Amino acid sequence: MEFLLTEEQKMLKEMVAKFASEKIGPVASENERNHRYPKEIIAEAAELGLMGIAYPTEYGGAGMDYVSYFLAVEEVSRWCASTGVIISAHSSLACDPIYRFGTEEQKQRFLPDLLSGKKIGAFSLTESEAGSDSSNTKTVARKDGNKWVINGSKLFATNGNEADVFILIARSGENKHNLSAFIVERNMPGYRIGKLEKKLGIRSSSTAEIILEDVVIPEENLLGEISKGFKLSMVTLDGGRLGIASQALGIARASIEDSIKFAKERVQFDQPIANFQAIQWMIADMWTEYESALLLTWRASMMKDRGMNYSREAAMAKLKASEVAMFCANKAIQIHGGYGYTEDFNVERYYRDAKITELYEGTSEIQRLVISRSLIGKI
Ligand SMILES: Cc1cc2nc3c(=O)[nH]c(=O)nc-3n(C[C@H](O)[C@H](O)[C@H](O)COP(=O)(O)OP(=O)(O)OC[C@H]3O[C@@H](n4cnc5c(N)ncnc54)[C@H](O)[C@@H]3O)c2cc1C
Structure with a gap:
């Protein structure tokens, strides 16, 4: 089926297959059984450009296309599905919305560190009462002058334990769909990690509860338009x-x-x-x-x-x-x-x-x- 791919896509696929079989495969089972996050592997993947494949080089990405990125996720997951989802949640759920909906200032501020893998990203939508029905989000973002104050708790954030940057969805108005997206940073006061889930599989990836108590978010960390979250x-x-x-x-x-x-x-x-x-x-x-x-x-x-x-x-x-x-x-x-x-x-x-x-x-x-x-x- 590779005849459907371009030469660049085939080369990327081959390069990732080699990396994954040589570096990820040999340690995957042991890491997974020990619930161990593969920190060194993610660092090596970052050096190869795998944390920012589909994003422009001007923001620190590899400047390739999405097909290449998805090929890479498959090759990595062939050896370790945990590592596959670490890369996928980071790229698709954290980098992508910043690249797609962020202001130029937000892209310049967050993407270089994320795409180089220096920082890890996560996405936090799910809550105890908002799973498939995300419009039932209870975490609240209240406007206070030129800041937002967020209170609530989120569940099941992949990479939650390691992430430095979170795309967090909170209620910013009364209407069912009045949700907004915010870029939350790990070091913000009032933000903490709660329970880490013990799971059936993909145990090398963390799945965390995120607790937010009066977390103050500057206006410039609102991602996209208000109520378009x-x-x-x-x-x-x-x-x-x-x-x-x-x-x-x-x-x-x-x-x-x-x-x-x-x-x-x-x-x-x-x-x-x-x-x-x-x-x-x-x-x-x-x-x-x-x-x-x-x-x-x-x-x-x-x-x-x-x-x-x-x-x-x-x-x-x-x-x-x-x-x-x-x-x-x-x-x-x-x-x-x-x-x-x-x-x-x-x-x-x-x-x-x-x-x-x-x-x-x-x-x-x-x-x-x-x-x-x-x-x-x-x-
Ligand atoms: C390991 C792991 C990692 C995760 N990572 C993230 C993450 O990074 N960020 C994040 O925000 N969330 C994450 N999630 C949450 C995940 O996306 C949700 O668990 C999922 O969307 C389902 O929601 P729920 O668990 O509340 O199930 P529920 O919505 O309560 O569903 C229970 C059952 O009811 C069914 N159901 C619900 N509504 C309907 C309907 N309208 N019609 C038919 N059937 C329906 C469902 O299909 C399911 O079978 C993660 C979850 C896990 C377990």
Whole structure:
């Protein structure tokens, strides 16, 4: 399928594949089982330019396109889905809204440190009563002269424990959709990290509660227009969903590649199990599903690069890729037999990691809502 890519995109993909297989792969399982954030790997990824692939060089980015960036997320996730989401949340959910909605002053102030990986970014929309229904946000931003004062608490922020810069969504008016986005910095008084989640998978990435008590935000940290934070979040999540689709593709490919290797090595009934048609068909189905999801993801990524509206296509890509990741990880364990259920093989990690792709940045039900609404309209 690489014939669809440009020479630059192929080179980037190859470079990231080499880095990920040599540097990330060997430590991924141990880090994940120990809930350890891969600090050194993120520093090396930053040196390679992976924390700012799709942004202009004038702000410190690598000046490449979104297709390249999503290819990189897949290659990294092939070896470690936690590292994949660390990069994806940083780039798609923190850098992207600043680049897309920020003033020139905000871009100059925040992007160079974020895109170089010197600082890590996070995005905080979810709350205890505002999950799929983000319009139910309770965190409040009150205008006080030329400042904003924020109170409330946020849940489940990926990179929350490491991030220096947060895109935070808070209620700035009475109306259901009166939400605004703010750039919150770690060192602001009144801001603190609450509970760190213990999770089924992607344990090398942090998922944090954020508590805000009278956090004073200067006017110049309002991101985008007042009360346009809901729209900003939805546009941001369109891009984020392609990051998650790419993460899911990485998990699916890992499941397939490990299964092929195992099936050729494992001997039962005096022959490699790869000789059995039951195994061959599982692998054929896994690859066919993977490439369907890959095509949907590349199409939506190419639409994003062309400045087209790609909301529905991003939802379709994320929906399909996440279900394919689950399907492939499940089959991978089946092919590995009992060994697949143990920590001696990576497929148990792929199975645990795959599940989150059906949940975050919009559950599969919410993706179906986005897709069907764009086809049928609101009833
Ligand atoms: C590891 C992890 C990392 C995360 N990272 C971030 C992050 O960085 N930033 C952030 O802001 N959030 C983050 N989240 C939050 C995540 O996006 C939400 O968990 C997700 O959107 C679902 O919200 P919820 O958990 O409240 O589920 P709910 O919205 O309560 O949904 C529960 C169930 O009801 C279904 N449902 C809800 N509404 C409808 C509907 N209208 N129609 C049909 N079914 C419906 C859902 O599909 C689901 O099956 C993260 C979550 C996790 C677990």
